[in-house]
Amino acid sequence: MGECRYSCKSADETLAWINEIVHFLAPYSSLINAHVVNFFKDRLWENVDAEWIECLRREPVQNLLLIPSGAVQDEWPTSLKEFILKLRSMVFCQEQADMNMALPGLQMTSLNSVLAQGMNVKKKHEVEILSAVISTVANSVRADAVADVGAGQGYVAQVLAFHYQHPVIAIDACSHHGRVTDARAEKIKKYYTSQMIKSGSGMRSLNVPKTITCHILSTDSLKTLVETSLTGDVVEQSRLKAENQQDLGKPHWLSNANEKSSIVLAGLHACGDLSVTMLKTFLECKDVKAVVSLGCCYNLLSEERIEDGESQYGFPLSHAVRSTSLSLGKRARDLACQSAERWRSLDMHAGIHNFELHAFRGAFQMVLSKYYPEIVTSTPSIGRKGKALRRQHQRRSAESQLHLKGRTCHMRQKFPPEVPSVSETDWTLGSISEIQTLPSERAGYEGIKSDDTFLHFENFCRSGLSHLGIKHSQDINLQGIWKEAEPFADLVGPYWSLRAALGPLLETLILLDRLLFLQEQGSALEACLLPIFDPNISPRNVAIIAKKIDKDLRSS
Structure with missing residues (x-):
């Protein structure tokens, strides 16, 4: 797999990296900006090198799923291998950093069951690490408080308050989240109070997150919120923290009464422009x-519009990139959300099913174009139909596996033990819902018939039409549409895999632009x-960490 050869330690290096990415992406604008629901209608695969497509349509599904991670096969065309490896070499490395080396003094501990209540494995992993990082940064700049922006249910805020003191x-746009945060904080406070009583260590003041419900629509609104929050209770809590630290014999500082209070902004996956x-x-x-910020939902980013002088925008941020008038566009921002780790983690069945759903959506677009052209012009959304279908598929797959295991046991009693079984890596994307079996079984095992694939497509279309408020008509020739699309269905996987490989590079471009904005x-x-x-637990794992240089802190 390609390894990143670029650096972003200085503004010049970061800009050079950005320029390399922009230059590399230019020839692939049609792939990036493709309206993928028109896959069959516009024959999108014809915009990709024919040799690449012909090669990849014969590849095992799991090889396709590894393309976004930079994996290539020796027998692939040289130009295809060069494309994937060059692309991957420009992607920011998302392998988890050595945290103790990156942030000296970092003290990270596992959360107790009270603080971790309600968290899944992913959330617990994120909160444990991020709260320790924020605490380390806050201590290094001697901040009086932390503002958790986009706090959600307050997981990070509560760990920072109760564990790190x-x-x-805690700022969030949803009032319900604020109520949940307050309720959880009360339960946690009771637990810590009882623990202090049991231990006989004496009572110390507990910090409880202060919740604020507010829609942050601009920099001015967040500035105002920060400035008005650094009064009264927050300053008093900061003083009490210093006293608690002093009592425990830990390093501490007391704010000078003449100094203005200070704060650290932090956010776990703050969406879009936030x-x-x-x-x-x-x-x-x-x-x-x-500031300690992990972004997400790049699809929700706004972009600078030169013609109307719009000042509130999410991309580009840096002066250098803005001066080039670079624009990503909605589909590129959508694509930046694709995660190589998520693709790599899919098993063969999930991969086949994902490609099948993309094929159904592309064929459904043909239905809309032919029978409801006025709806197509409005760029309709039919919701995430894949979820329900995926659950149905998983149930069918589990049942099929049980059935196959029974048949396999029976067959192995009849055949010599040296008859090889087919490994998952040998399975290819033929008919998109075909269940492959042992070679010796194929002649007598019917598997899922092509008619069944059409039935799944028909159900998909009925659901999609219903979502759009359209009653299904018998005049719609769904079978004819599917017969037209099905011969090209095995091109969906190769096309989507190549396109998804560009996602991490587009994310890198967005992250580097933000870093350059600060470096400038x-x-x-x-x-x-x-x-x-x-990244295998939380793919959106790159934090932007920035601190204002304080000469007094450096000399102390």
């Missing part, structure tokens, strides 16, 4: 001394990109 402001707003507020608000401020601050989570 930071005064915390993560950008945090970075802008960090620069514009003197009270904000540091010169020596007034230090900033870096740091992959803090295990």
